[in-house]
Amino acid sequence: MSTDKTFRMDGKAIPFEAGETVMDAALRAGEYIPHLCHNPNFPPHGSCRVCVVDVNGKHMCSCTLEAAEHMEVDNSSDAIIDKRRTLLQMLFVEGNHTCPACEKSGDCQLQAVAYHTRMLSPHFTHFFPKRSIDPSHPDMMFYYNRCILCGLCVRVSRDVDKKSVFAISGRGIDSRLVFNSPSGKLGDSDFSATDEAAKVCPVGAILPKHVGYETPIGQRLYDNKPISVVGDTIAKNHSEKPVVIGGPHE
Amino acid sequence: MTSALETADNPQDMKRIVIEPLTRVEGHGKVTLLQGSNRSIQQARLHITEFRGFEKFIQGRPYWELPVLVQRLCGICPVSHHLAAAKATDMIVGASELTPTAEKIRRLMHFGQTLQSHALHFFHLCSPDLLFGFDDDIRHRNIVGIIEDSPEIARQGVLLRKYGQEVIRITSGKRIHGTGAIPGGINKSLTQKEIRYLQGDIGQMIAWSQGALELLKKVFFEHYNYHLGFGSIESNMMSMIRADGAFELYHGGLRARDRNGESIFDHNDYRNYDQYIRESVKDWSYMKFPFISALGQENGWYRVGPLARVNNCDFFSTPLAEEARKEFIAIGDGKPVQSTLGYHWARLIELLHCAEAIAELLGDRDLVGKELRNMGNLQSSGTGVIEAPRGTLFHHYEIDELGIVTKASLIVSTTNNNQAMNESIRKVANQYLDGHRLTEALLNQVEVAIRAYDPCLSCATHAIGKMPMELNLCDDDGELIDRLEKRADGRISRTI
Numbered sequence: 001m002s003t004d005k006t007f008r009m010d011g012k013a014i015p016f017e018a019g020e021t022v023m024d025a026a027l028r029a030g031e032y033i034p035h036l037c038h039n040p041n042f043p044p045h046g047s048c049r050v051c052v053v054d055v056n057g058k059h060m061c062s063c064t065l066e067a068a069e070h071m072e073v074d075n076s077s078d079a080i081i082d083k084r085r086t087l088l089q090m091l092f093v094e095g096n097h098t099c100p101a102c103e104k105s106g107d108c109q110l111q112a113v114a115y116h117t118r119m120l121s122p123h124f125t126h127f128f129p130k131r132s133i134d135p136s137h138p139d140m141m142f143y144y145n146r147c148i149l150c151g152l153c154v155r156v157s158r159d160v161d162k163k164s165v166f167a168i169s170g171r172g173i174d175s176r177l178v179f180n181s182p183s184g185k186l187g188d189s190d191f192s193a194t195d196e197a198a199k200v201c202p203v204g205a206i207l208p209k210h211v212g213y214e215t216p217i218g219q220r221l222y223d224n225k226p227i228s229v230v231g232d233t234i235a236k237n238h239s240e241k242p243v244v245i246g247g248p249h250e
Numbered sequence: 251m252t253s254a255l256e257t258a259d260n261p262q263d264m265k266r267i268v269i270e271p272l273t274r275v276e277g278h279g280k281v282t283l284l285q286g287s288n289r290s291i292q293q294a295r296l297h298i299t300e301f302r303g304f305e306k307f308i309q310g311r312p313y314w315e316l317p318v319l320v321q322r323l324c325g326i327c328p329v330s331h332h333l334a335a336a337k338a339t340d341m342i343v344g345a346s347e348l349t350p351t352a353e354k355i356r357r358l359m360h361f362g363q364t365l366q367s368h369a370l371h372f373f374h375l376c377s378p379d380l381l382f383g384f385d386d387d388i389r390h391r392n393i394v395g396i397i398e399d400s401p402e403i404a405r406q407g408v409l410l411r412k413y414g415q416e417v418i419r420i421t422s423g424k425r426i427h428g429t430g431a432i433p434g435g436i437n438k439s440l441t442q443k444e445i446r447y448l449q450g451d452i453g454q455m456i457a458w459s460q461g462a463l464e465l466l467k468k469v470f471f472e473h474y475n476y477h478l479g480f481g482s483i484e485s486n487m488m489s490m491i492r493a494d495g496a497f498e499l500y501h502g503g504l505r506a507r508d509r510n511g512e513s514i515f516d517h518n519d520y521r522n523y524d525q526y527i528r529e530s531v532k533d534w535s536y537m538k539f540p541f542i543s544a545l546g547q548e549n550g551w552y553r554v555g556p557l558a559r560v561n562n563c564d565f566f567s568t569p570l571a572e573e574a575r576k577e578f579i580a581i582g583d584g585k586p587v588q589s590t591l592g593y594h595w596a597r598l599i600e601l602l603h604c605a606e607a608i609a610e611l612l613g614d615r616d617l618v619g620k621e622l623r624n625m626g627n628l629q630s631s632g633t634g635v636i637e638a639p640r641g642t643l644f645h646h647y648e649i650d651e652l653g654i655v656t657k658a659s660l661i662v663s664t665t666n667n668n669q670a671m672n673e674s675i676r677k678v679a680n681q682y683l684d685g686h687r688l689t690e691a692l693l694n695q696v697e698v699a700i701r702a703y704d705p706c707l708s709c710a711t712h713a714i715g716k717m718p719m720e721l722n723l724c725d726d727d728g729e730l731i732d733r734l735e736k737r738a739d740g741r742i743s744r745t746i
Binding site for chain 1: 310311312314315317318319322343422423424427428429430432433437438628652653654
């Protein structure tokens, strides 16, 4: 891909194509912008806001912001990292993210992005919400404690798998993931372990059953290199065969 | 066999002495003593006031999380819980036996843990008592005193422990709370590079273990009768045993012998432990009191841990430990060694055995094998039993058809030794506290007896002399008449 158009991010010229977002152009140029709800293989959603950047003095969501010439993008100043860290701290205290006992630890994008932003503590008071698990599916497990409502499973199940198994219900602090089944249980839905939606969760909310800690410590995605170097789990899963999907963003 | 000092007849008429907090065993403990008007000890109780709640809150969790989740019970010997839970989940996934690679790596991990735990207990926690005397100045009777007076001993303790931690790291990924054991096997084998790394220092570890054992024996024999009799009680003993009677830490049947060394049961299948082990409850303790059901609550309590294991086994499979066992057993004169301080001696024989066993295992080609896991049909329950550094550890789980834990029962080493620790402090209280004015040295006698059993209790107690403690003496009306306070910085003061 060649283009003459560029914007500047942290002093570097980032080339972009017409219609391309700041996030996609930056990732293509090898510049990492932290993100959770975004996956380069799927249309942007702009819900987690972790990819916030400063553009000409304004805080913008880089995964949904169309790139333009003369943009001056701040992706790495202490001020912008502070914003991201605060967002992550709120995510951590809103759920119950007990990394030491989580199968996803070491492969988890939330954990890796938290390290990237130098988050050392939750800072805010934990909500400690009382949440459960849904073990009703024969092959997959859903952990409400870990869901960050990024909406990736919702979009992929709807747009790629064409099943619409997942939806986000409720408003504000009462928002939660729900399953499209008569009983409301995941096991009674059309969800399958082979669905694309089964592979996109950036945290440990959707995981296969009967599998625990089979990948040794030291061999997990973020054990040796930071997420800014190795990229995110979901992109890895789809890197060999990009998924082309339709949907409201196209 | 239970002593009369458990419950006094007229407690309201007695002086109540409280040592609290005694320690942190994933919580807190305390000792209460009641003195009659003639200053004789009428009641002595060890209370472990912990409530961890693991049995309850792991209900509702998936079974495959158990080996990693449950090990968080402890930061000193998490590998024990890791492996006991892994053995239970082996049963749940229908793995009737492990691959040779998986079993040997789990054994290596366990030897590494026992080595580091025993080294921690002897060098860091107990050697100040044993080398300086129970009544040595508190400002000197700690690991810093050891470093100042015997820097080479302190160095050996630190490096022995480091070696054990390295074995754990290489087999499980982390020094504390790793993930090596998974249902049905392990998640990694070793590389030749890792094996060579561990082989590099193992000869030194064996030599230092021998040195520690010789040091302990020298101290023990210097005041032989005192050490033999200190807090000593007559008890049954229970431990795991290999099919041929050899000392065993990882897998085997259970053997129990009475105070005379006569068999109570032998090679019992631990999966049926609830048919011969029961637990009783007492209204003054949060911790249960296990007993051998055939003998009843009064006579069926027992001791576990190094003393029981070395007494119970027919032999060690490694030569140096076997020689040490024979010398140890000889002091029993044909009967089990019942000395409470004999725990230290037995523990160091085990330390030596672990170092020898690690050296042996590191030469085994199965460690680099690629067959890591066996699986079968999912079962509804599983039981895993292991010899933790401090004694026999039981994990039992039941799951539903979705793989979710519906019931969990854990009997940990400290619980197995509950009655025995109570009996030992009663003996010490009777021997050394009877009628005496309270001093820090007397207070330490109680701690010494408890430390002998379980570093989970004693680690905080002896955390470089920093365990805060308060000892109160009250008159018959409950009026405080004397108080000693040991502060977090180790200073002792009379505060009344």
